[in-house]
Amino acid sequence: MKSIITTAVVALSSLVLLTEAHISFRYPCPRLGPYAECPQPNDSQWDLVDYDVQSPLGTHDQITDPICKHSFSFAGVRPVFTAGQTIQAKMDVNVNHNGGSCQWALSYDNGSNWVVIQDQFQNCLASAPADSTYTLPIKIPANAPTGNNVVLNWIWNNNEGNRELYSSCADIVIQGTSGGSLSGVVPLYANYGPSSPYIPEKAVSGGNWGQAYFAARKNITITVPAQKIKRQIVPLN
Template identity: 30%
Template sequence: MQIKSTWAFVLFAMVRSHVFVGKPAPFHWDSQVTKLIMPLNGDPNYQGPGWGQQPFPCKGYHRDVTYHKAYATWYTGSTVTFQIYDSTNTTGASMHEPGAAHSGGSCQASFSYDNGETWIVVQSWEGNCVRVRKGQEGKLTNSYDINQSYSFDIPDSLPGGDAVIFAWTWLNSSGNREFYMSCSPIRLIAARSLTKIPSGYPMYIANLQEDPETPDSQHPIWSRCYVPQNVWIRYPPRYKGINPPIVADPLPESSQIRYLDLGDDGGLCGSDNKERSIFKVPLLEHVQASFESSGLLIFHNIMHLTALLASLNVLAATPSTKMLNSMPSS
């Protein structure tokens, strides 16, 4: 019994020690931390609506207008810093040990000016993101480094905006194939730029099922937008971002992790590829879960019907789409 209890405690700590952006404050910052740290792939440790694959982008949290107040003001042309938290809600030395660093990986910082419809990558970190404990780079490890603050320059060519979304996305190296995304509302003030229309590189998306109800192997997009285990990826040029990527130190020959240069995919894995099902069907699951949690079970069959229409590529033409997307989150 003691062994079982001890293992349960270790498992409890491990499944709750993934990460999210704690500063600037994310959408749904006061939600269950298990929801904040959950990858877009969902959390198999929980059952029921709301725990399966999450909608891209931002798990749908950005659609909740009650969380649109920006808790941070950033300026173009300046250097800004964000911090990674885990389920302890703290960064650095207070994070779980060993935690779930997944041997690092690669990550990106992006902005959206149109409530998540399009994304512009500003900065990529290629390798050791999140940072593993010093001395364990290149090893299979779940130990975090005490420094989980990440800084980057905001180009002064970008426009400002009062309702900009900052997103941090992470492709972990070891463990389950997952895609993490944490989003925060910010106010961005343009110091010099007079442009009103932002332009840049789309976000790279991988390790998400094309359709959660269908085996991965049946999806060509899944097979091409997939990062194997135990690698630190170098993003294809079309996704690297406005700034030059921040590249981790070279790995020793004895390393258990290796760098992987991703080839060009023709835009298949980009955030601007709206033909991917991950931009459609999973959102309905998210909305359905919100309705069901409020006791409005009458929408259950409507959701199944709408998902069917989506699979026939007629969803965009149906009057119900606008209604569903305009409903406030509960």
């Protein structure tokens, strides 16, 4: 009976997502995501499933959610990626807003510090069909330290429509060098509340897509203590 109920709820989630949806991770799984391939909630956690996982975090006028939306994932085995590996990330796309600028960042301390590992400016997701699962490659840096509790963050500022910020966080494991550091820049969180940088619609701004803000991102180096990969990886909650 439980498996039937679970299947029905997950199937219903796909319909619910379409009522107010844009874009999110599908793989790696977003925190508390409703997808069947994601870690499933236990019997007392079904009210925590985020059926609005594709929605933006806010606009330039207001913040509606924190950067990762949620501070934990449902318990389950996290995907393990190797330093230097290219992940074929799957994005759940409702509408693409004529593309925009994407950043991908890693955190080894549950979001206290982030370092950007990849950018795609202006045309990110521009060719993603509506209501599709679209693949985007993400390369884990070859010098990425080993981490059992790493968070991968996708951040997107859209070209068209409301001035919004989108983000998805996925809990992952990285198999790399035990201990070390990772350097880059901190992410830009634009169109995320009145005090954040404002990026206008590209088509009506003379081509301004926020390039000056992205160029001004601050440098950061994060240092990760030595650790070994655990056999069974259970997300923090």
